[in-house]
Amino acid sequence: MTAPTPRTWATIDLNALNYNFARVRELCPSANITPVIKSNGYGHGVAKIAKSLAASNTQFDCFIVATLQEALEVAGLGLGKSVVLLAGFIDESELRLCLDKKIQPVIHSAYQVEIAMALLVSEYQQCPKKFWVEFNSGMNRLGQRQEASIATYKKLAELANTDLVFMSHLAFADDMLLPASHDFTQQQISRFAEAKNILHRDFVKLETSFAASAGILSLPETHHDTVRPGVMLYGSSPLTSENGLDVGLRPVMTLSSRLIAINEVKAGETLGYGASYTCRTDTRIGVVSVGYGDGYPRSASSETPVVVKTATGDFKSHVAGRVSMDMITIDLGGSDAKINDEVVLWGKGLCADEVAKSVDTIAYELFCKVTDRVNYRYLD
Known part of the structure; x- marks a missing residue:
């Protein structure tokens, strides 16, 4: 039987994907890169996207996704990469699943700290684990404010075999020529720097992450240790005044x-x-x-x-x-x-x-x- 001619089709150029990934490395030569492949790889097909990135010449250690279902799917691909879960866990059973599958959850709320401390003081002590502690620097979506996020970091740091990343997210960095965007973003940068300096008093080794695509493209001071490229991998620019082609990206x-x-x-x-x-x-x-x-x-x-x-x-x-x-x-x-x-x-x-x-x-x-x-x- 002859297959019907596709009426509508999406061509996904994996060479363009890897070109854009290499572009991130050019912009962030010393930072760790954690590609964001949530929402089915931004609609491009998560399995194909993940496998292509894993086989690329750009080195990285982990992927980032939004939901636990996505994290389990990517972990199940067997690509030898860790998976960061932006939503974190909502109860003990989800935390156990993250630990069992080597998924790295984001800790963004006080209830998660309580769940984690109650479980981990007695279990999983010999299990290597990693959490991302989210600081609310101004977006007011996920993350704790400065005092609480620092306290969370210190509590989790007491746990055996536990690595941590201190992170935040830029809310209004898409148009730095706009005074409101510039001023708001500078406030976020200052708040993150202040929190980081406080933590450095007790922790010489401190991994931090702030920049997603907008920060990567326009704010090198936000690159810190780890960057989180998302839409730019797929050839689009998050900047209001420049499109993907303008910033040297290729459509995927x-x-x-x-x-x-x-x-x-x-x-x-x-x-x-x-x-x-x-x-x-x-x-x-x-x-x-x-x-x-x-x-x-x-x-x-x-x-x-x-x-x-x-x-x-x-x-x-x-x-x-x-x-x-x-x-x-x-x-x-x-x-x-x-x-x-x-x-x-x-x-x-x-x-x-x-x-x-x-x-x-x-x-x-x-x-x-x-x-x-x-x-x-x-x-x-």
């Missing part, structure tokens, strides 16, 4: 579909649901086999770009009309586009950051919302 995911119909629409006629788009002139309209059922954003408008790969070259155009579950319509202008031509929704030739900006979101969300109706192809 290219989402594509095909033209399945071409219609001649008269001036004054409308397109799609709600009759929300009116053609100003006689227009060739292409129907593309992708929609919000595939993860393409329903919020896309006539400002949202697409690229049609025609016989004579790439033709950049835009969405015309409302996004449906299975289809979008686009303006083909005076191009030589024909049925079955590839249409790039984002990726190589059309930066995901540009598309995200046009739909008032971020590339993270575009990547993570691609559904399982989309066929994945991996290039290595």
Whole structure:
């Protein structure tokens, strides 16, 4: 039986992934690197992403994920890398599971400290373990304030065979040219430095981690001992004024579909649901086999770009009309586009950051919302 031609597909360029990973090393030559592969590798397929990173020339010791289910999945790949769990554990059974599977949980709340101390004073004493102690330097999401986080660090340091990382997270480092972003981030940097200096009074050896992608790209003073690259690995920039290409990254995911119909629409006629788009002139309209059922954003408008790969070259155009579950319509202008031509929704030739900006979101969300109706192809 002949397999059907994929109507919509995502091409994942693992060479671009490893190029971006090496870019992190260029920016942080002396720091440990802990790649973030949460949310199914930012929608790219966690197993393939993890295996490719593990086989790359860039050295690292552990992955970072968000949920215990993700941590168990990555640990089960048998890649010889530890796994850091950002959410930490919620009860003793989850802590035991982390310890048994050599998962490194983040300690971000007082209840976790109580659970850990109650268990570990009598059990797992001979078991090597590592915790990441999160300090709330201003994001007010996870982490304890200075006095409590330092007390947590000191308590855990009393446990046998226990290594620790003191960490925090930048909340507003995506636009350092904006005074509010600059001032807020400088406050966070100062708070982290103060907490670190206090801990150094009792601990000569202190591993610290502060920077994720935004800090890696724009704030070398936040690199410290360990950096945590996330979206930049996948070719997107977290910075508001620069896209992935601007900061020297390569797109990893290219989402594509095909033209399945071409219609001649008269001036004054409308397109799609709600009759929300009116053609100003006689227009060739292409129907593309992708929609919000595939993860393409329903919020896309006539400002949202697409690229049609025609016989004579790439033709950049835009969405015309409302996004449906299975289809979008686009303006083909005076191009030589024909049925079955590839249409790039984002990726190589059309930066995901540009598309995200046009739909008032971020590339993270575009990547993570691609559904399982989309066929994945991996290039290595």
